[in-house]
Amino acid sequence: MLTVSGLKRLQISVSFDLQDGECVALQGPSGVGKTLLLRSIADLDPNEGTVKLDGTLREAMPAPAWRRQVTYLAAEPGWWADIVQEHFTAWDDALLLVKRLGLPDDCGPWPIQRLSTGEKQRLGLVRSLMLQSRVLLLDEPTSALDSESAASVEYLIAERVSNGTSVVWSTHDNAQARRVGSRIFAMRSGGDIEESRP
Amino acid sequence: MTYIQLSYGDLALPALLVVMDGVLSFVLRLKLEKQLAIATLRMVVQLVLVGYVLTFLFAAVSPLWTALAALIMVLFASREIVARQKRRLPGVWKYGLGAACTLLAAGTVTMFALLTELRPDPWYHPRYALPLLGMILGNTMTGISLGLDVLTNSLVRERAAIEACLALGGTRYQALLPVIRDALRSGFMPIMNSMAAIGLVSLPGMMTGQILAGVEPVDAVKYQLLIMFLIAGGTGLGTLAAVLGGAFLLTDRRHRLRLDRIPAERSL
Numbered sequence: 162m163l164t165v166s167g168l169k170r171l172q173i174s175v176s177f178d179l180q181d182g183e184c185v186a187l188q189g190p191s192g193v194g195k196t197l198l199l200r201s202i203a204d205l206d207p208n209e210g211t212v213k214l215d216g217t218l219r220e221a222m223p224a225p226a227w228r229r230q231v232t233y234l235a236a237e238p239g240w241w242a243d244i245v246q247e248h249f250t251a252w253d254d255a256l257l258l259v260k261r262l263g264l265p266d267d268c269g270p271w272p273i274q275r276l277s278t279g280e281k282q283r284l285g286l287v288r289s290l291m292l293q294s295r296v297l298l299l300d301e302p303t304s305a306l307d308s309e310s311a312a313s314v315e316y317l318i319a320e321r322v323s324n325g326t327s328v329v330w331s332t333h334d335n336a337q338a339r340r341v342g343s344r345i346f347a348m349r350s351g352g353d354i355e356e357s358r359p
Numbered sequence: 360m361t362y363i364q365l366s367y368g369d370l371a372l373p374a375l376l377v378v379m380d381g382v383l384s385f386v387l388r389l390k391l392e393k394q395l396a397i398a399t400l401r402m403v404v405q406l407v408l409v410g411y412v413l414t415f416l417f418a419a420v421s422p423l424w425t426a427l428a429a430l431i432m433v434l435f436a437s438r439e440i441v442a443r444q445k446r447r448l449p450g451v452w453k454y455g456l457g458a459a460c461t462l463l464a465a466g467t468v469t470m471f472a473l474l475t476e477l478r479p480d481p482w483y484h485p486r487y488a489l490p491l492l493g494m495i496l497g498n499t500m501t502g503i504s505l506g507l508d509v510l511t512n513s514l515v516r517e518r519a520a521i522e523a524c525l526a527l528g529g530t531r532y533q534a535l536l537p538v539i540r541d542a543l544r545s546g547f548m549p550i551m552n553s554m555a556a557i558g559l560v561s562l563p564g565m566m567t568g569q570i571l572a573g574v575e576p577v578d579a580v581k582y583q584l585l586i587m588f589l590i591a592g593g594t595g596l597g598t599l600a601a602v603l604g605g606a607f608l609l610t611d612r613r614h615r616l617r618l619d620r621i622p623a624e625r626s627l
Binding site for chain 2: 239
C-alpha cells in the first residue's frame with residue numbers, strides 16, 4: 162500500500178492512500194499541478210511530507226531504489242541514446258509488450274528520431290513496465306494515442322492492476338477516468354484533491 | 360645569449376599600425392574606433408604595469424609576494440570563466456568552482472614542473488613560477504569554461520532524457536554520464552587542436568620569444584614541449600574537476616536533477 166500524507170510542493174498539499182491492485186484516476190485542469198504531484202511522489206523534485214510504501218519511508222531507501230518501486234512516466238518520455246533498443250536492458254523480453262501495444266516488432270534498431278509522438282509514448286510505457294514496479298504514476302499515458310492504441314494501453318494496465326500493481330493515472334479524458342479508475346481524484350486550484358467514485 | 364633591446368620610442372612606429380586600424384574603421388564606418396582605443400590603452404597600461412610588477416617580484420623573490428601574484432591571476436581566471444558562461448552556477452559556486460578547479464589543476468601542474476623538472480633555486484622563484492602558471496592557467500581556464508558551459512546547457516536541453524533515466528531508477532551518475540562525456544570532450548578539444556597544429560600552423564609565443572631572446576631553436580622547442588605537456592595535464596585535470604563538480608552541484612543526494620539551482624536565464 163502507498164501512503165501519501167501531507168505531501169507539499171509549491172501550491173500542492175495532498176494526502177491519500179493507494180491500495181495494492183487499485184487504479185486511481187487523477188483529473189484537473191492543465192497547470193493545476195497533476196504532474197507536480199506525480200513527480201513529487203516519485204521524489205523527482207524537492208518536496209515535503211511523508212510517503213511510504215508498505216509502511217517503509219521512501220527516505221529509508223536510496224532514491225533510485227524508490228523510483229524502481231514507485232515509477233513515474235512522463236507524458237513525453239525522454240530518450241538518452243540514439244537507438245530504440247539501447248534504452249532497454251532486455252529488449253527481447255520487452256518485445257512481447259511492444260507487439261501488444263501495436264508497435265512494429267522490428268523497431269528495436271530504429272533511431273529514436275524515426276518514432277512518432279504516439280510511438281514514443283507507447284515505447285516509454287513499455288520501458289517503464291519492464292521494471293515491474295509496485296506503483297505506476299502515469300502522466301497522461303495516452304494523450305498522443307488514437308482510440309485503438311489507447312484501448313490497448315488501458316487493457317495492459319488493467320491486467321497489471323489485477324495482478325496487484327497500484328496505479329495513479331492522470332488524464333483529461335473524463336470517460337477514460339471513469340473506465341480506468343476505481344476512484345477519481347479531482348485536483349483543485351487550491352492544490353488539494355477531491356475524491357469521488359465513478 | 361644576446362637580444363635586440365627595444366626602447367619605448369622604438370614602439371612609436373609600430374603603434375602607428377593600430378592608428379591605421381582606427382583610420383580604417385573611421386573611413387569604413389565600422390564604429391570600432393572607441394573600442395579599439397580602449398582596448399589598445401588597456402593593453403598598454405596592463406602590460407607596462409605587469410612589467411614593473413614582475414621586475415619587483417623578480418627582485419624580491421619572496422614566497423609571499425609570489426603566492427599573492429599567483430592568487431590574483433587565479434581570481435582573474437575565475438572571473439573570466441564566469442563571464443563566458445551562458446548559465447551560472449548557484450551562489451558562492453558561481454566563482455568558487457572555477458577558482459577552485461583552476462587553482463587545483465594549474466597549481467598542481469605548475470608545482471609538479473617546478474619540483475621535478477625545472478628545479479629553480481628557490482623552487483618558487485617567480486621568474487619560473489609565474490610565467491609557467493600563467494600559460495597553464497590560460498589554457499586550463501579555456502577548458503573549464505567550455506566544459507562548464509556545455510554541461511549546464513546540455514543539462515537544460517537534455518532534461519527529459521536525464522529525468523527519464525532517473526525515473527527508471529538510474530543514479531544521478533548514470534543519468535548524467537552522456538552529458539558529462541560531451542562536456543569533457545568539449546573541454547579537451549582546444550588543447551588537442553593546438554597540439555595537432557603546433558609547429559605547422561602556429562609557432563607558439565613562448566618558443567618564438569625564447570628564439571628572439573637568442574635561445575637555440577632546439578632548446579626552445581624542448582621548453583615548449585614541456586609547457587604543452589603541462590598544459591594538457593592541467594586542462595585535463597581542471598576540466599574533469601569542474602565538470603564533475605558542476606554535475607554534483609546541479610543534482611542532489613536524492614538523485615534529482617536540480618536545474619532550479621541555476622539562477623536567471625532559466626529556460627524551464
